[in-house]
Amino acid sequence: EAGVTQSPTHLIKTRGQQATLRCSPISGHTSVYWYQQALGLGLQFLLWYDEGEERNRGNFPPRFSGRQFPNYSSELNVNALELEDSALYLCASSTSAGYNEQFFGPGTRLTVL
């Protein structure tokens, strides 16, 4: 069974640009979560999508947004990139009721210059 996949692996942008990160969940999983992992700060919860709807979002500005598609894949968009947005962005998936057991993808390393 394929795990959670993310693309691209690495992404380099300049300040002010937009970044789009993609995630495909495990087959049968309807929930997708996005996290930011900056050095030394642990995992910061960004967004939670379930069955195509945004279920919740963390304490991030509106320039962090996303969506979930009918096939449950998801995309994270970061507008007006700032230097401090440089981090590893992790996507995880679970069954709708299984948010306590999340399966993580390998992440996208975003570097903002």
Place this chain on the structure above:
Amino acid sequence: GQSLEQPSEVTAVEGAIVQINCTYQTSGFYGLSWYQQHDGGAPTFLSYNGLDGLEETGRFSSFLSRSDSYGYLLLQELQMKDSASYFCAVNNRDDKIIFGKGTRLHILP
């Protein structure tokens, strides 16, 4: 506010037992999860406690005390491959997911 506290680093000897503590403050607490992350890797799920008590999975056990807002991860028969970061995470009634900053476990031969 909502927060989780866990030690930043713990050092133990191969073959020994180590306990990683996690204290939390959140409203409408549902349960406590634990994840392991090796350098350069993705977090992997280890265990979940929704009720008070001990959950055992092989060499790893996790404990929860809801009245004390406290839990811990216990690793037995430590192996060098257990060197990693360990995160506790809570879910609450507002559907917020909060991760701790992680505990770096160093294992000495």
